[in-house]
Amino acid sequence: MQKEARIISKSHVLEWVKNLQGIGEVIGPTKDPKAPTHDYVFARLSSPEEIRLDYTHDLLPLKRFFFSPTETLLRYRYQDGVHLEAEIDETKRFFFGVRSCDMIGVRYLQNIFSANYEDPYVLKKIESATFITLACHTPPLDTCFCICIDGGPSLAEGYDIQLWDLEDRYLVEVGSEKGMAAISASEGLFKAARDQDFRDREKRQSVTDQMFKIDAYFSRSIYRVTTGKVPDEVWQELEDRCFNCGGCYYVCPMCYCFQIIDCPHSPTEGERQRIWDSCVHVGFQRETSGHNPRPKLAETIKHRYFHKISYQNFKREGRNGCVGCGRCLIACYSNIDMPSVLRKIRKDQLTMSWKGHFDGHPLK
């Protein structure tokens, strides 16, 4: 079933971006000239030329634009009573060149922050955003494994526009009214998509799956985790290796734990903030009494993986807590990542030795 589609020549893309900048902020992958050569970071574009659609990965996922590392929830002031002020960001933004895995991450967060309570800080930012995604023809990095967990390389839904790279042009699939609006503003830059364009896309995508290098077989591990068949020694082994850095949480598009802190600037005013915080840290669930239901890393790591792959959570959230973006393979110092843990749970459990995924640098 084909959606509303167009073609845009690659030579017209910068003009499209420029037009979008006239409507709202455009955020896309950029390179900082001072940063190491292969670092790409999603940032607000000052000029369209900054965009780098040939990028690999922004190691920090898109969640930071909606679920901020530091969000001021409210400011308070004591002056003849208590005064509270809250600011909700509803700036119109275009996210240009988003990968499928990250798009799923954003929609997942949208669900999470709508359940029970509709969080305006997260939801308003998502609702004000238009997402122009970029389907992957080849896996951007050797660490990608989205095909194992329905995290990509392309999307069936959830996007406003999905771009397919056809070498000299993009096939532009429209997924929503917002997407249509992003095109209508620059109608002259787009042509109709022909059958040949769709055939070219099929041809290019037909070889994509074979190019992935990491395997991550979820189903047996989901079964073992859900039915309590994973021995505690497995998690103890992880505790021995774990550096407690929280990196797996920080780089994961599907992780959303947080902490609320109060920051007084003076005895009479200050602000309440929500900050990123990982459930892996043993202090995360320590209670006011001092009691801690999970006082060891082995238990917190186990909890985190259970949350991501057990069937109960699958039913509740509609999908597993992983999109196969591969960032955890890079962020972890000691090879604890979704594919390794799955393999450990699925296969030899206690006797399997750990194996690195790549020789030397993750970019090699």
Next chain:
Amino acid sequence: MRNAFSTCNYCGCGCGLFLMEKDSRIIGVGPSLSHPVSQGTLCLKGWTSYQYIHSPSRLTQPLIRKGSNLKEATWEEALSAAAEGLKSARQKFGPQAIAFFGAGRATNEELLLLQYLAEEVIGTRLIFLDSLSHSLSYKDLFDGKVDQANIEDIGVSDLLVLVNSDSKEQHPAFSGQVWKALDNGTKVLSFSTRRDPLAKHSQIHLQISPFTEGALLKGLINLYFSDEASRWGTIPGVNELREMARDYSPQRVSQICGIREDDLRSAFSLLSSARAPVFIYPWGSMEATREKALIEDLKDLLMMKGEGGKLAILYPSCNSRGAHLLAKNGIGQDLSQVKVLLLLGEPYGEDRRAILSLRGRLDLLISLDLFMSPTAEAADIVFPSSSFAEKAGTFTSTEGRIQEIIPAIDPLRGTRPDAEILTSLCAQLGAKVPSWEDVRKQVSQILGTPGPRNSEMRFEAEPVPPPPELDESFPFTFVGDAVNLRWHTDTRVMKTPILARELFENYIEMNLEEFRDLGLREGMTAKFITRAGEVVAKVRPTEVLKKGTLLSSYYSLLGPVRVERA
């Protein structure tokens, strides 16, 4: 929202990171995928390093002591008071009564300016950088006798020798490479007092008694001599070394270290058959004379090993290596005549104790810092410093990489970069003020990586200080430990909400059996008595310590200890 590429301000690894700026605040940090050291990782200190920047506890006003309290003052008042104090002290007591200290977290530019102020403007030789006493000068450490290892060497080595280092805690980026190398087949030979998590995965782990690393290394040297004595015939220093190593027979070493002779021989055989061993040692992790002997032994062993071996020295702070290169003072500087002290940041551990014990005798203590640290609390004048995200400068990482920090935001209102405070002091003292360009030029001229290895071999036979003597009344040895979430004096760490939350309880660890023998239970405190004083602290049992050993990352106990129920 902007992302500014910068360098972490904590340990010597020198990881690259992005500072996320929004509305003039740093709201988060991102990793650098292609940075040669961090390669996409960050430890928890790195990930949370932005959180203390906007802490409400940041000092934002100079302070001057009036009576027993510190009172807010203007910059003019504080600078003037500091300059007057320095001038009159120099007049009354002479320049050698004035001492300066620069912490290992200060930039190269700040340390150069501090040196200029101390040596050229005041005229004192008492300037300490990062530590009150370095066990070896920079030149002696990097004398070219052995190859220096960089982080890439870890992954291609076939044997990693970890000398009393759980670098997972102190230098995560390097430890990460160790774990990855381990998973790819590299063997690990480690010796430490605590049976750390890596021990289970090491080919050989020797759990040695506290402070016996020196004896162990001499034992390996002894085995090298018995193995191929003829190889060392003409090398300068060989006779002295052989003579000294004679005292460290496998039998005696196994006794001193509390290990089995077989295990020592296996360790030797693992080392001698390695093709490209990398020795990893955390600099500054032990007392100076002990460290000097250890470094010389490591170099001797590597020279005996021959081609292929390398030594990785891991410096503690982000600019410890820069400080070491610039430092001119060695062991045993006499502080008894000091009347005035100016500190950029704080010394830590024994150094802090030594500095703070001078307090009663000082006429003037000047502190430059971000927070009200113990040193600032003891000061007569306090200057509020800007953080690493609010100023420009360079850090020299442990491998010798000179990396930049950039001002991602303007200095927090009321604070000034240390370089500016120091040049203002120079101006107040009527001295020529070096320009920023001059200072930067000096940095690139003076600092650099050591030259290639020279072929001249020379053995150094450095005597090993014996471990502290225990007796019935004081049967425990205390060993200081490193924990990743702590750093240095914990000043920045404790103002970082996530880190402070994790470090909610300080404790001392002891062997599980001894814990039970004393009738202790989880959650209890105990009294730890030394000849120098006593401390009451929470005590935790552990299975990773041998009997007679106490371990803590927070407390520091001098000398042998007795433990009693509190």
